[in-house]
Amino acid sequence: MLLSICIPTYNRPNQLKNCLNSIAKQKSKNFEVCISDNASNINLLKIIKPYKKKFKINYKKNKKNLGFAMNVLKVSQMAEGKFIWFLGDDDLLTPNSINHLIQLIKKNKKINFYWINSYYLDVSFLKKYPFPFNTKYLPKNLKTHSPLKKDRILNFFELIDHRLCFDFLLGFYVNCFNRDMWNKNLHVLDKKKMMDTRVWSNLDNTAFFIKVFCEAFGKSKAYFCARALSVNLSGVREWTDLYPLVEIVRLPEALDYYRSKGLGFYQYVYSKNYSMRNFFNFFFKILISGKKGGLHYVSFTNHFLKNLIYPYAWLSIIFFVFRKLKIFLMKGSLR
Secondary structure: OOEEEEEEEOOOHHHHHHHHHHHHOOOOOOEEEEEEEOOOOOOOHHHHHHHHHOOOEEEEEOOOOOOHHHHHHHHHHOOOOOEEEEOOOOOEEOOOHHHHHHHHHHHOOOOOEEEEEEEEEEHHHHHHOOOOOOHHHOOOOOOEOOOOOOOEEEEHHHHOOOOOOOOOOOOHHHEEEEHHHHHOOHHHOOHHHHOOOOOOOOHHHHHOHHHHHHHHHOOOEEEEEEEEEEEEEEOOOOOHHHHHHHHHHHHHHHHHHHHHOOOOHHHHHHHHHHOOOOHHHHHHHHHHHHHHHOHHHOOHHHHHHHHHHOHHHHHHHHHHHHHHHHHHHHHHHHO
16 A cells, blocks of 8 residues: 555544545545544544445544544554555545655655645635535636645755745645654654643644654655645634634744754744744734633743744734735725
């Protein structure tokens, strides 16, 4: 088995069915799907069962909710393929994407890490069509996570660049990697922090996988796949209120970790500065939202004062005013 598509899920039957339906439309057969159900109170097996006739599915349900991080780790341990591709239960695969990825893996035998481009699409679009959604109805000219149009092979840390993709590898669903190398480096994880089930309360339960990526692939080459092989649906995730926390707290923390593992100084400062482009706007949102926005996870010294050295932190005020002015003028022109 060459490829394991690993899907952590919890209480999202409709999203999961759309996801599995997009996989069922694939032509390739050299893959398996692993699903770790994080103790859903909905019978997901009823949804999964019909798809077992179309492709190999390994499904397990946790006896209790393990939290996001531990469930992602668990689903990776269910895999038998040489490579793992994480997929969100609300993501869709584009037509013939599995075959395209498999061909890349076969062609580039020395590459063990792939960054895979993805489309953005608002979930409201799916409501215009019969359920489960058929990916043949996907609109043309969708916006991609990365604007780059050509594949390239580069050093792993060269992926930490907003010109490639802003999330700096925090989006776990855009990564495909060698399973053995992943498993051999799980010792770097802080499982105590990962088991904290409070959403995005620390870097380890938000993006534990970057620690393994750095250890396993930090000194090797990586493949940047410009073709979008999946669709990332916006407007689905329950943690939307915590997005400002992720962008101005967890992303910078991830960059600090990359720096400690070999990310070049210039690239670190350049990326850290860019990550501050919504700093004051998002910090204000966190203050207003209070506990709902994750204020109790924020250190005034580490997450506010220390970031004021970056020009974009201050320029974020101007960026915010310009965005609001642009929206105001656009609304005025429509009257």
